[in-house]
Amino acid sequence: MAGASGTGRDSTGGAATGVGTGRARPAGGARGNPAAEFGFSGDPAQHGAPDDDILHAQRVWDGSLATNRLDDLGVNTERQRVETAEITTTVGVLVDGRPDDVRRSVESVIEQTGAYVLAIDLGDVDGAGQVLRELADLHPERVTAWYVAERPAWRDGTAAWGESRAKLMRLDTSEVHVLMETSVTLDGDAITPLVAAVHEGAVAAGWMGFERDGDNWREAAPGRVDALSGDLMAVRRPAALGASPEDARDGFELSLALRGELVVPPDRLQVRRTPAH
Template sequence: MSAVTDDAPSHHLRPPRPQDIAGGTGTGRDTAGGARPGGAEAGTADRPASATGARGNPAAEFGFSGDPAQHGVPDDDLLHAQRVWDGTLAANRLDALGVNAERQRVRTEDITTTVGFVVDGHPEDTRRALQSVIDHTAAHVLALDLGDVDGAGAVLGELAARHPERVTAWRVEEKPAWRGGTATWGECLAKLLRLDTAEVFVVMDGSVVLEGDAITPLVAAIDDGAVAAGWTGQEPDGRTWRETDPGEGGREVSALGGELLAVRRSAALGDAPEEARDGTELSRSLRGVRVVPADRLPVRRLRTT
């Protein structure tokens, strides 16, 4: 099986921030950033022009005077407080209506994304997991079947034939090492990464199913500067951590759970993916910030791996 990969700089995904790369000096390991043609920084050419200049007194838009001490106009403290309160309530209502999710979708729609699968058995779980990606996301699926274990490869072939524009299937005769064969998880991942050309690569296990678009928040977190983002995080003592408290924001973790995580493909390629034993180990090897988004992702576990 030949592998073709695209090493050209990304034209859509913003590069990680220098301060987010652990031990970095601003260059990091990620080659997905870089300058746009004409000298514009990556990610800025598509931003509205108003985002590039500072306003003279933005505080005035919220009823404040612009005075560093914010003394304001005498007797207008209640007016200021009311405006801030009203703005907060309006923002909460908009978020409740899904505006935040739609904003993320629009912001990331030009970032190429692939969901990678290693098909190694459990045919019905494979069917449900793959179908959930087709139903709830716009991402392309790139799957590698290892020896048609228990007929799972036939399920993959069926879905690829039914959705040729969404699913690309590769098949090898090697059985997975965890089923008595020779193909390791890291070797399978490396093949998929090199066959792919997307900016963001999502590692998804057949043990989970999407019940909504769980991919866009992960891609948005990476566009914000993370090297990887996932459904779950892992505490230092090995326990699984899943969600933030409401309003807490995304949480940085030392490693991500392996069931569902997104990575910068160029960063993953540069960190010896062949040596990783699972998605958690892959995430731990990457140089940069790893996050679990604040939003609760619509993901359900079908079984323990």
């Protein structure tokens, strides 16, 4: 199979705030040809009488509650940023096509968080690899990118999800590795609460969790869960590597293999998801 060049980009810039700002380089002194080294070939109205005092009072009460919730969320997130500032964190992204999603997703991490991005492009499907190159060139202090010739198995190639994710984790040197699919866009800092949950003792934390219902699964309330949606999940990197990520077909399966507590933070995270890839 034809080889592809691997281009690592140094991520030593330090102006961003949020998790991971005290971290080392995301690619750990990036290797010259990780593709070959890791097995790839080559490189939501009330309307009533306006003079209804009771209704007016209720509206004021409801509005105050909503404002307080927003204030609490802002305060909590800022507190968490301070507590997790020294935890090294990287967002791992597999680029497997859908270039518009790639651009929107990676840009949201850069705009909304202080985390670094480590990405592997699998075969430049539909030009997604070129979009990644543009983002890495535009944000060299935040994005480290590798490019390989293998196309993803779910696009008739040879690179399986688990194998590709495992390579990302091994290229990373951070304490916390965030699995993020390009179908996910952040409308706020959804990374810091996840890292804070891991810092507080969870082996992994995600924006959505599931609980067993007999032989089936259903979405779980925030708190401790039985499994996590893998499209946005922060995990202790050594624990993830110890769970044989190569054998997982997706993040849900990987979460089941982890040993330790899985949690969903209490505050709803500002995350949007496009139709599943």
